[in-house]
Amino acid sequence: MKEIHDQSQLNDFLHAHRIEDVFHEPLRPYLSLYSFEPGEPICAQGEPAQYLYVLVKGKIKIYNTSPEGKTLVISFKTPLEVIGDIEYIQEIDTINTVVAVSPVYMIGIHQRWLRKYGSDYSPLLQFLLKIITQKFFIKSNFMSFNLMYPVEVRLASYLLSVSFDETDALFRGQISTSHLTDAANLIGTSYRHLNRVIRKFCAEGLIERNKTFILVKDKEGLSAMANQPIGK
Structure with missing residues (x-):
């Protein structure tokens, strides 16, 4: 501080x-x-x-x-x-x-x-x-959002929320893979199932994943899937 x-x-x-x-x-x-x-x-x-x-x-x-x-x-x-x-x-x-x-x-x-x-x-x-x-x-x-929508929608919303910040031009579209446990906790799913959905998003060209970070490649595609930014 x-x-x-x-x-x-x-x-x-x-x-x-x-x-x-x-x-x-x-x-x-x-x-x-x-x-x-x-x-x-x-x-x-x-x-x-x-x-x-x-x-x-x-x-x-x-x-x-x-x-x-x-x-x-x-x-x-x-x-x-x-x-x-x-x-x-x-x-x-x-x-x-x-x-x-x-x-x-x-x-x-x-x-x-x-x-x-x-x-x-x-x-x-x-x-x-x-x-x-x-x-x-x-x-x-x-709470209603987590109960009513599938993991794909919840993950898309999460990725949009944590990897973009309109007030910071350098904070665009990338999150550390170390945050995936946080993601599973927040959207109410298992770490294993979360990884399955991530692989699906990669295959669809929405995101790219390597050992250290996940990069959002298709923000519009994720936005179309997500109903609202999560946890805001």
């Missing part, structure tokens, strides 16, 4: 995402802009939740680890998204681990300043309410 001391850039992000009114003047001095490199953790499951983060650029992965060490990928998120909102409201430790997938920019503020200057500020509370209810709505749709 790197703190970026550039008030102009922070203000540009607030303006671009139309959240200037969410953080009124008493809160502004306590806002900070942070950058994260791909693979860098933003917060970790079980740690004390201290900050509220607003994702303003890049893509993140959210996952949970069981006591037995099994990992379940919950979702991939792009702006505008908030991390630490439920923890702030419920006053609990961090629920999930969050890591950067692409270069990420976050606006962060410590919870103590939110409680001091924002606990009765209506625009901030309305913003958090909208974000949290949207998360439950998306989760409900996602």
